[in-house]
Amino acid sequence: MEGLERITQTPGVMGGKPCIRGMRVTVGTLVGQIAGGRSIDGLLDEYPSLEREDIVQALRYAAWRSDEGEQLQGVCENTSLNLRQTTHASPRRHVLDALEGSMAEHDALYRELAQ
DSSP states (O other): OTTOTTEEOOTTSGGGOOEETTSSOBHHHHHHHHHTTOOHHHHHHHOTTOOHHHHHHHHHHHHHHHHHHHHHHHHHHHTTOOGGGTTOSSHHHHHHHHHHSOHHHHHHHHHHHHO
């Protein structure tokens, strides 16, 4: 996606999870910290190699993936497939799981459920 050039995925880095600029800092870690109440400034203090734009792009990436999850829910509802019958309880849970797994696994699941 355009505007997410700081988000990288490399098979040998953090198990292929989406990371920040190839570093061993995952998008899921940052998003989880923000969701837990940590401020952007607090993250910048804890991770001195990060820049504010890294965190902004991590949040934009998570929002983009969340939109895909909501689209997936619509596809499932339109095809009478109950998302609870899949391995994920909700689109939001699906996105969080995808952030912890590889993009390829998520995309394969998305294609499978969309059929």
